Amino acid sequence: AQSVTQLDSQVPVFEEAPVELRCNYSSSVSVYLFWYVQYPNQGLQLLLKYLSGSTLVKGINGFEAEFNKSQTSFHLRKPSVHISDTAEYFCAVSVDTGFQKLVFGTGTRLLVSP
Amino acid sequence: DAGVTQSPTHLIKTRGQQVTLRCSPISGHKSVSWYQQVLGQGPQFIFQYYEKEERGRGNFPDRFSARQFPNYSSELNVNALLLGDSALYLCASSPKWTDEDGRLYGYTFGSGTRLTVV
Numbered sequence: 001a002q003s004v005t006q007l008d009s010q011v012p013v014f015e016e017a018p019v020e021l022r023c024n025y026s027s028s029v030s031v032y033l034f035w036y037v038q039y040p041n042q043g044l045q046l047l048l049k050y051l052s053g054s055t056l057v058k059g060i061n062g063f064e065a066e067f068n069k070s071q072t073s074f075h076l077r078k079p080s081v082h083i084s085d086t087a088e089y090f091c092a093v094s095v096d097t098g099f100q101k102l103v104f105g106t107g108t109r110l111l112v113s114p
Numbered sequence: 115d116a117g118v119t120q121s122p123t124h125l126i127k128t129r130g131q132q133v134t135l136r137c138s139p140i141s142g143h144k145s146v147s148w149y150q151q152v153l154g155q156g157p158q159f160i161f162q163y164y165e166k167e168e169r170g171r172g173n174f175p176d177r178f179s180a181r182q183f184p185n186y187s188s189e190l191n192v193n194a195l196l197l198g199d200s201a202l203y204l205c206a207s208s209p210k211w212t213d214e215d216g217r218l219y220g221y222t223f224g225s226g227t228r229l230t231v232v
Contacts, residue, residue: 004156034220043118043204044157044223090156100145100211101170102221104156 002027002093006105013112015083021076021108023091033074034092034102035065044090050074061085086112116140118224120205126230127195135190135227139207145169146188147221148180151202163188164211195231202226 007022025031032051036044048059055067065076074091088109092102119138127133139146145164149157159172163182182188186207192199206221213219 036223041228043225044206046220046222049220092156100147100162100208100219100221101159101172102147102149102157102206103159106156 002031002095002103004091004093004103004105006089006091006108008108009106010109010111013081013110015112015114016080018079019077019081019085019110021089021091021110023074023076023105025072025074025091025093027072027093027095029095032094033065033067034094035059035063035074035076036090036092036104037061038088038090038107040087047076047089081110081112083112083114085110118205118207118222120203120224120227122227123225124228124230126232128232129195129197131195132191132193133195133229135192135203135205135229137188137190137205137207137224139186139188139205140222143207143209143222144186145208145210145219146182146186147206147208148188148190149204149206149223150174151204151226152198153201157204160190192229197231200229200231202228 003026005024013019034049035047048057050057050067058064088107091105121136147162148160151157161180162170166182177193180190204226205224208219
């Protein structure tokens with residue numbers, strides 16, 4: 001079975017500082033990886049996805065993530081955060097088991113302060 | 115284009131009652147999935163429907179059921195509500211399972227229905 005571990009439940013950071021949100025996954029087969037962001041009282045918005053190809057994936061709002069197969073990681077990074085980036089971030093894995101199913105981590109709350 | 119729309123946005127029900135949540139996928143999307151997000155946790159997979167057939171089911175009791183209509187919209191039904199069913203219920207749609215190269219599509223999520231059971 002697949003699982004996702006988000007190592008930090010909360011990451012405080014100052015505005016304009018860089019940030020990394022960590023995500024590790026476990027799976028015995030090839031996976032597809034996603035990062036979603038959830039603003040308060042809203043649904044999930046796709047930031048970026050890794051399906052195949054280049055291991056460095058660029059997403060929306062200046063975010064990027066690097067797929068590392070040997071370390072089974074898919075960490076999310078942004079070189080300079082804004083107050084508006086304050087939100088919950090979810091890493092998810094999907095395996096083609098005949099149907100699409102996303103397995104989510106427990107989320108990391110990014111708190112950006114001035 | 116309109117995104118994934120869910121109705122109602124908020125709902126309060128009493129224990130033991132039944133509830134129906136509705137989802138309209140993005141135009142042209144034939145796959146709809148339902149997720150439950152309990153406060154403070156990540157979403158949990160409930161169902162996936164494709165072309166009106168159930169393709170996958172998560173670890174949820176039989177009180178949970180769903181269906182997909184010819185226009186690809188979907189309903190999630192929960193019977194005999196428990197306090198623990200209080201959650202944000204998210205609907206997600208995608209065009210189909212894979213693109214022409216066999217790669218999985220990602221999902222587009224709606225804003226959810228906040229269900230409170232009292």
